[in-house]
Amino acid sequence: MNLEDLILVSVDDHVIEPPDMFDGRVPAKYKDKAPRMIQREDGASAWVYEGAEITNVALNAVAGRPKEELGIEPTSLAELRPGCYDINARVKDMDANGVLGSMGFPSFVRFCGQVFMKTADKDQAQALVRAYNDWHIESWAGAYPGRFIPLALPMMWDAEATAKEVRRVAEKGCHAVTFSSNPYALGLPSLYTDYWDPMLKACADTGTVVCMHLGSSSQSPGTSPDAPIEVTYSLSPINLFEAAADIVWSPMLRKFPNLKVALSEGGTGWVPYFLERIDYIYQHTRPWTHTDLGGGRLPSQIFSEHVILCFIDDAVGIETRGHLNIDNITWECDYPHSDSTWPHSPETVIKYLGHLPDDEVDKITHRNAMKHFQYDPFSRVPRDQATVGALRRQAAGWDISLKPRAVQRERSSAHWLDIAKI
Amino acid sequence: MNLEDLILVSVDDHVIEPPDMFDGRVPAKYKDKAPRMIQREDGASAWVYEGAEITNVALNAVAGRPKEELGIEPTSLAELRPGCYDINARVKDMDANGVLGSMGFPSFVRFCGQVFMKTADKDQAQALVRAYNDWHIESWAGAYPGRFIPLALPMMWDAEATAKEVRRVAEKGCHAVTFSSNPYALGLPSLYTDYWDPMLKACADTGTVVCMHLGSSSQSPGTSPDAPIEVTYSLSPINLFEAAADIVWSPMLRKFPNLKVALSEGGTGWVPYFLERIDYIYQHTRPWTHTDLGGGRLPSQIFSEHVILCFIDDAVGIETRGHLNIDNITWECDYPHSDSTWPHSPETVIKYLGHLPDDEVDKITHRNAMKHFQYDPFSRVPRDQATVGALRRQAAGWDISLKPRAVQRERSSAHWLDIAKI
Numbered sequence: 001m002n003l004e005d006l007i008l009v010s011v012d013d014h015v016i017e018p019p020d021m022f023d024g025r026v027p028a029k030y031k032d033k034a035p036r037m038i039q040r041e042d043g044a045s046a047w048v049y050e051g052a053e054i055t056n057v058a059l060n061a062v063a064g065r066p067k068e069e070l071g072i073e074p075t076s077l078a079e080l081r082p083g084c085y086d087i088n089a090r091v092k093d094m095d096a097n098g099v100l101g102s103m104g105f106p107s108f109v110r111f112c113g114q115v116f117m118k119t120a121d122k123d124q125a126q127a128l129v130r131a132y133n134d135w136h137i138e139s140w141a142g143a144y145p146g147r148f149i150p151l152a153l154p155m156m157w158d159a160e161a162t163a164k165e166v167r168r169v170a171e172k173g174c175h176a177v178t179f180s181s182n183p184y185a186l187g188l189p190s191l192y193t194d195y196w197d198p199m200l201k202a203c204a205d206t207g208t209v210v211c212m213h214l215g216s217s218s219q220s221p222g223t224s225p226d227a228p229i230e231v232t233y234s235l236s237p238i239n240l241f242e243a244a245a246d247i248v249w250s251p252m253l254r255k256f257p258n259l260k261v262a263l264s265e266g267g268t269g270w271v272p273y274f275l276e277r278i279d280y281i282y283q284h285t286r287p288w289t290h291t292d293l294g295g296g297r298l299p300s301q302i303f304s305e306h307v308i309l310c311f312i313d314d315a316v317g318i319e320t321r322g323h324l325n326i327d328n329i330t331w332e333c334d335y336p337h338s339d340s341t342w343p344h345s346p347e348t349v350i351k352y353l354g355h356l357p358d359d360e361v362d363k364i365t366h367r368n369a370m371k372h373f374q375y376d377p378f379s380r381v382p383r384d385q386a387t388v389g390a391l392r393r394q395a396a397g398w399d400i401s402l403k404p405r406a407v408q409r410e411r412s413s414a415h416w417l418d419i420a421k422i
Numbered sequence: 423m424n425l426e427d428l429i430l431v432s433v434d435d436h437v438i439e440p441p442d443m444f445d446g447r448v449p450a451k452y453k454d455k456a457p458r459m460i461q462r463e464d465g466a467s468a469w470v471y472e473g474a475e476i477t478n479v480a481l482n483a484v485a486g487r488p489k490e491e492l493g494i495e496p497t498s499l500a501e502l503r504p505g506c507y508d509i510n511a512r513v514k515d516m517d518a519n520g521v522l523g524s525m526g527f528p529s530f531v532r533f534c535g536q537v538f539m540k541t542a543d544k545d546q547a548q549a550l551v552r553a554y555n556d557w558h559i560e561s562w563a564g565a566y567p568g569r570f571i572p573l574a575l576p577m578m579w580d581a582e583a584t585a586k587e588v589r590r591v592a593e594k595g596c597h598a599v600t601f602s603s604n605p606y607a608l609g610l611p612s613l614y615t616d617y618w619d620p621m622l623k624a625c626a627d628t629g630t631v632v633c634m635h636l637g638s639s640s641q642s643p644g645t646s647p648d649a650p651i652e653v654t655y656s657l658s659p660i661n662l663f664e665a666a667a668d669i670v671w672s673p674m675l676r677k678f679p680n681l682k683v684a685l686s687e688g689g690t691g692w693v694p695y696f697l698e699r700i701d702y703i704y705q706h707t708r709p710w711t712h713t714d715l716g717g718g719r720l721p722s723q724i725f726s727e728h729v730i731l732c733f734i735d736d737a738v739g740i741e742t743r744g745h746l747n748i749d750n751i752t753w754e755c756d757y758p759h760s761d762s763t764w765p766h767s768p769e770t771v772i773k774y775l776g777h778l779p780d781d782e783v784d785k786i787t788h789r790n791a792m793k794h795f796q797y798d799p800f801s802r803v804p805r806d807q808a809t810v811g812a813l814r815r816q817a818a819g820w821d822i823s824l825k826p827r828a829v830q831r832e833r834s835s836a837h838w839l840d841i842a843k844i
Binding site for chain 2: 066067068070071072182184185190192221223224226227229231233234235237238242243244246248249269272273274276277278280281282284287288289313315317320338339
């Protein structure tokens with residue numbers, strides 16, 4: 001496989017919500033209740049909701065910034081590459097990176113909409129989640145047909161309402177829903193209860209993938225308060241290691257045999273070890289715990305059938321893919337977060353996948369994502385226009401050079417600052 | 423390599439302390455303060471110390487028990503295989519399993535002697551730790567020269583006293599000390615402080631390996647209270663994943679460049695992924711965190727040089743050993759815990775290692791352990807008498823059949839119950 005011929009679909013990027021996203025989408029009675037963005041005197045952008053200011057509007061949205069300036073979190077939309085929040089600029093950034101398709105996780109509302117969980121008026125909270133999803137499906141993913149995989153927010157406080165929402169958005173072509181990697185950690189019933197059954201059933205019925213993103217338990221792993229930030233980064237996979245255990249040992253997959261779960265930004269290199277371990281545990285404990293996973297199957301088989309993995313930059317996972325289900329490995333770009341390989345994703349991908357058979361490369365880079373998320377880009381973008389080479393040619397001249405924060409602020413003013421002053 | 427020719431040294435087994443261990447080893451003034459074992463009316467054995475009863479004397483000491491009876495923790499010494507607590511029977515069990523050498527972690531005092539941490543009279547606590555170590559070195563490991571690697575307890579509440587103890591036991595030929603995988607979790611200073619420097623310096627000076635065993639942080643990983651026991655087992659490597667991060671990112675190895683740390687019962691299959699990840703983090707964060715690990719080295723290189731891994735039953739770790747330092751991989755039997763491969767360890771080892779070059783097999787099975795722990799069995803046991811084949815021939819007729827708890831209790835009475843009634 002040549003770099004130019006790759007077709008890249010990223011199952012994990014991040015939407016930085018623009019200030020006008022709720023305009024015209026909220027029922028009249030809740031119009032004044034919708035989150036609104038303010039530009040503070042200290043220069044920070046903030047969303048205001050229910051009296052609280054959410055200043056991490058653009059936390060970690062650092063694509064295009066020199067590495068020396070990372071760690072200084074963006075405080076203002078004006079300091080971001082427009083591709084973070086502007087769909088037209090986003091598509092250009094995707095083109096320049098040779099990326100055909102993208103699924104975008106939410107930002108200021110948190111990974112599974114935690115921001116709406118404490119709203120006392122549940123009807124209001126539901127209306128806002130629906131408005132968010134409509135904006136995401138129609139104005140974000142819908143702006144460029146064939147270029148985006150839509151992703152819906154759940155209503156974490158209400159599994160029945162979420163079930164209804166999952167069915168509603170599925171009608172609009174959305175087949176992915178964000179969820180928490182550990183609802184118990186959010187103060188909600190665990191996956192060992194029946195509480196989530198209506199939602200899981202709606203997902204199974206509509207072929208909607210339950211996406212658990214790193215960090216969606218709202219818990220940050222650590223060892224001691226004086227440990228440096230590198231420790232937190234080193235331990236970040238732990239949350240999804242825990243989620244993987246719950247997915248296997250909880251009854252959810254026995255209740256809903258068609259269900260698919262994605263471990264978003266979960267990596268792949270730890271999975272062969274995990275699979276070996278869970279089988280060892282099952283064989284050693286089953287005689288006395290009497291746990292029966294059903295169908296005479298091993299936990300590794302159940303995991304491999306139902307769980308979608310993804311890969312940013314992970315040589316070990318590719319090397320040991322013989323232990324994984326090649327039909328469930330996908331790729332992600334993580335734009336615009338600091339782990340992203342943008343704008344050199346094709347060069348990274350070819351480094352790890354270049355020596356694989358074309359069929360395996362195609363599965364990992366796009367065919368698996370297309371199948372699991374019911375995403376059909378080629379009906380809109382002819383296949384020969386969808387390759388890295390074709391997309392990059394289309395973006396010739398688009399500026400992808402690194403921009404220090406101050407320079408970006410200067411440049412953004414023309415593009416964006418008028419809208420941000422609201 | 424043939425199974426018969428393997429030479430097996432296990433760097434992680436478990437000593438179940440016998441009731442007479444403190445006899446004649448405690449200074450007169452603390453004689454009445456030493457832990458003592460009682461046989462309760464409900465049939466349980468318990469250690470009594472400072473008014474508290476420790477009933478998990480033999481937690482998980484299930485070697486030789488049918489799998490159906492696991493989970494029913496032993497409550498009495500009489501229900502254990504005598505090899506758990508009796509050194510003569512232990513050596514026979516090792517022979518029958520083809521195991522030449524063994525390092526034994528403590529049981530009722532917990533992995534790093536947590537039981538003595540709360541003792542108000544610190545002089546008393548020190549005297550008891552010294553008595554424990556003397557017993558372990560002289561009566562346990564010393565009973566069969568050439569067959570055991572001694573391992574000392576620290577005095578976790580006092581790094582200076584531990585330094586002195588490390589030097590004292592090194593004089594007696596003991597070059598391993600147990601430690602916590604996260605001292606901060608025990609309410610003590612973290613590895614990011616200078617507090618442990620005296621102890622770490624003593625270890626570096628004497629070539630003593632700091633052994634962090636799974637569970638030595640006294641924290642049990644989990645996701646929710648209603649998750650089954652399989653989840654806890656699945657997540658047990660997390661503690662050592664955390665310890666690995668602290669070892670790499672803390673200043674301990676820069677301060678003491680000769681220091682060696684063992685991740686006891688840590689496994690190997692997750693390490694290649696971990697190493698890839700920490701290098702990625704270092705390269706991505708260094709421009710703004712300004713962390714400098716020194717010597718122009720990558721975190722993976724530092725880890726691989728200083729950290730000793732061990733292997734029970736781990737195909738993935740062996741398959742990906744090209745990412746590991748072959749000189750720091752060791753083997754463990756985990757007798758008499760439920761994860762142990764006893765009495766079929768050679769059959770497990772040959773399954774995973776049989777296809778490796780003899781030199782690699784020898785390093786993993788015994789030569790690395792000999793080097794790191796300054797253990798020289800062949801001066802006592804000629805090499806041709808040290809193989810699986812030779813040891814098993816020596817144990818011909820030794821009963822290794824599975825024994826239900828009730829049968830074991832019956833059989834033990836002759837051997838042991840008279841001593842246990844104290």
